[in-house]
Amino acid sequence: MKTIIEPFRIKSVEPIHMTSRETRERLIQEADLNLFALKSDDVIIDLLTDSGTGAMSSEQWAALMRGDESYAGSPSYQRFEAVVREVFGIKNVIPTHQGRAAEHLLFGAVGGAGKTVPGNTHFDTTRANVEASGAKAVDYCCAESLDTSSNSPFKGNMDIGRLRDCLAREGQNVPLVLVTVTNNAGGGQPVSLANLRAVRALCDEFGVPLFIDACRFAENAFLISKREDSEKGRPLEDIVHDMFRLADGCTMSAKKDGLANIGGFIAVRNGELARILRERLVVTEGFATYGGMAGRDLEAVAQGLREVLSPEYQEYRHASIQYVVERLAGIGIPVVQPAGGHAIFLDAARFLPQIPWNEFPGQALAIELYIEGGVRSCEIGSLMLAGVDPETGAEIPAERELVRLAIPRRTYTQSHMDYLLEVIEAVWLRREQIGGVEITSAPPVLRHFTGKYRRRQPAPRTAVS
Template sequence: MDKMPYAEPYKIKMVEAIKSTSKEERIEAIKQAGYNLFNLRSEDVLVDLITDSGTGAMSDKQWSAMMLGDEAYAGSRSFFKMKDTIKSILGFDFVLPTHQGRAAENVLFSALVKEGDIVPGNSHFDTTKGHIEFRKATCIDCTIDEAFDPTLIHPFKGNANIEKLEETIKKYKNNIPFVIMTVTCNNGGGQPVSLKNLKAVRAVCDKYDLPLFFDSARFAENAYFIKKREEGYADKTIKEIVAEMFVLADGMTMSSKKDAIVNIGGFIAMRSEDLYKKCSVFNIMFEGYLTYGGMAGRDMAALAQGLDENTEFPYLDARISQVEYLGKRLKEEGIPVMEPFGGHAIYIDALRFLPHIPQVHFPAQVLGIELYIEAGVRGVEIGTVLADRDPVTREERPPKTELLRLAIPRRVYTNNHMEVIVWGLKKVWERRKELKGLELDYEAPIMRHFTATFKRK
């Protein structure tokens, strides 16, 4: 009781109106959208939790940095500002800007991944997996088993199982271009990786002479959890923890739309000049010249400022406390949520919410549709639709967890918005037994979740 309540370490200077719709309008809108939440117009959404990617609110300092952006095609001042910030916070000498995270993956994997390769890691994100499988290579998920039980409390559910990782490396040694660790794991419920685990992964990579890359979209949130949960880090700053994490990596891919709080942007950073040269060829081909790679100068300027702001504790504390607030409120109301709560999102466990709907009829997608209809809240399915079919057999491959992700944009919503989400889910919970599954109407051959359409059963 004596503890001062947390408050956001900022005040709001500009607001954007959002529109309310009636339940009837939402029933029609989602039908027109083919029961795919991606196909909705954002105007028809009240609280948009489809992603925390590119949806954050920039600070006054970021906006003013944009005004100072240098739009030179080559040698932009803003590129060097970004490069220097990356060097000082993450420690890498070589940087290639890209238009977003998957573009960084495309460029890096063009240089490193070939047909038949095996890429071990922890809960590879869908674009990572997509770009690896597109090259007829395979991801092997070495995440610890505890990660797949949504009720089990474990401080670092993003950790790799070191024995499994080593076995995989021994088995496929000659076909492994690198190991990739995702910090935090988006697909795994926004769960972090401990520094102890990252160090152990590094040791295995050293033993087998393999490079280690971090998929770093939410690296600052990962560092926050290390500070909060791992012994010996409570008194370190976020920037000190980040430095200790990244000294272990040979390079990183980054979707700056998350932990650098920009609306668009990404980059690859690395230590090796040789790799930089290899990647440069693909960067120029796919993204743009080496000092802009698909980004406007002003966006690189905002990115540099965002990286600095988002590696400060008070900001991260307020952000993650808001996510936790939503999780606790849902739990209080008896809604089955994945625990521990993620850094950027709360994940609703569709297997416990709708146990009567088999995974091949997409219960998490059903839940997302019903939450939208009830309250105008848009989440996203992280389940069988996202998992895609097996690329070889074309069979469905339902994942171990079936989740509705409610990703909270950074610095955008208040806790009153969180209450609307709680209210909506309670309403769906009350009528959960009446809900039926879905069937696919259309699906693309890869990354189908973005464009698939469905029929109600």
């Protein structure tokens, strides 16, 4: 069959508050053009993030009732620990309330001034936690990732040559190599098993641990099963085992492929590192058998980690995202190709070529998507990821200017995707009229969350490509 259907029945619904265009224009101005400052009740389709925004299954809701809230030694933790060990094959499991807490604990333990942490592409909070420790985060994604229209199957891969140069140059100053699967900031693109093996070989050569940011591990495994010739048709569980057999540890936000609304963990093979992390955990997160999570949430994550490896679920999720990407590309709208694992990424630099990087085309486009149809999205470009020249203090533009439309899991239907297509096309048809934005105030770290902006006038254009 060609029609994409959701492989589930809907048992509970939440009403959507419909707003007019005039109302949305007022609301976004009141929010100082920052979509994070909007109330969710004023959003029609909320694609700001796929983190913790999905719907839980009936089995997860049932598991909540089994939650044991004992401070120490809870059987809910024991079940959670058993599932993480089963799925990832790593012994020492340390729960945290979400992924950035896991990153904070890890980089607080292994980072520090003078250290360098190479990755394929660090996402915003990962980079912030690396740099908060005093270390430097560097990105070595493959060259293919910079061509958003290329159909190269694994544009999340690490650039092995540049990683080798980094390890040779930095030596003992590299506490670990981090590979993010899928590569969120790079367009939700997967990392191949062959690339992970090549990274592992380099880590062995230089004596550096390999860690995986595992928050979308199942989506990455699914894309490996579809795109990597040697892995096609293999069970997802087997591919996941092969991925994490290569790693010394991982961090995870369970708000993505844990299919839960909260939670995360660190898993490590090294017993001494596990001891250090648990000691740090008790200071800030809670006792080692709950780590800031309620027992009921430990149960929900444990169930979600099993459900996310369902082939039927993964087929549906990826088909839904691919449907939108292919239709956008078919009418000439610049979109990251091939379809990523969790989101549609618009190429804002090509969508709005009249706007320079330092007037944030991604933010300008995200604002217009909200005004046009009440769709909330997220800029992933120079507003979020700009670097700073250490000598001059000048901003360095991000490698890509993207808008991410992150699809919450098991939340929206295909009719919502058709509506999304209509909204994007409507903005595309008036793209010449859109100008950039400038910052009026923002904090020095993670400025996109709380910054305030104002509009700039669009630059004149002579032609539309």
